[in-house]
Amino acid sequence: MHCPSCHAQDTKVIETRILQNGMAVRRRRRCEDCDKRFTTYENFTQQLPAIVKADGRRENFNREKIIKGLTKACQKRPVSRDQIHGLIDGLERHMADLSVKEISSNVIGNYVMEELYKLDPVSYVRFASFYWTFNDIEDFVLNLEKNIRPPQLDGESLVDKGIMSEQ
Ligand SMILES: [Zn+2]
8 A cells, every 4th residue: 555645655564453253454554654654444345236316316335435424423422433434334235235236325324324323323413414405404403303212312311422411
C-alpha cells in the first residue's frame, strides 16, 4: 500500500488483526518516510445485488459511501471503526444471502439503521437525520417516534441512553 499522506511506495505493517472469525483482516500500517499511520481492511468480494433508489435509478453498492455516512454519524461516540466495518460486513452478507439481482435502497437503509441502533442510539438518530429526506421537522420527529420503540430500549429510558437530557 502506498502512503496516503506522502505517497511513498513502501509502508510497513505494524499490526495485523483477524476480525469476524477470519472473514476480515485489519492492518495498522506505518509509512517509513513520513511516519504516517493508517489502517486498511481486507474483506471478501461478493457478488452483491444492484441498488434501486427511490427514484428508480440503479447504482452499485458503495461500501465507502455507507462507511462515510456512518463515520460521520458516530463521530465522538463510543462506536469503533471495527464496529462500523463489522456492521457493513453483516450488511453485505445479508444482501448476498437474499440471492436477488436488485434490492431497494430502503432495505439497506433500514438494515443499517436497525444495526446502528443496537450499537449506539445517539449515532442512530444522527444517521437517521441525514438518511431520511424530510419535508419538515415534524416529519423527522414522526419518523423518530415510529422507529424508536420502547421495547427495543430493554427497560432503559431515553435519558439513560443519552438521547434526551434530564431537564
Ligand atoms: Zn508517508
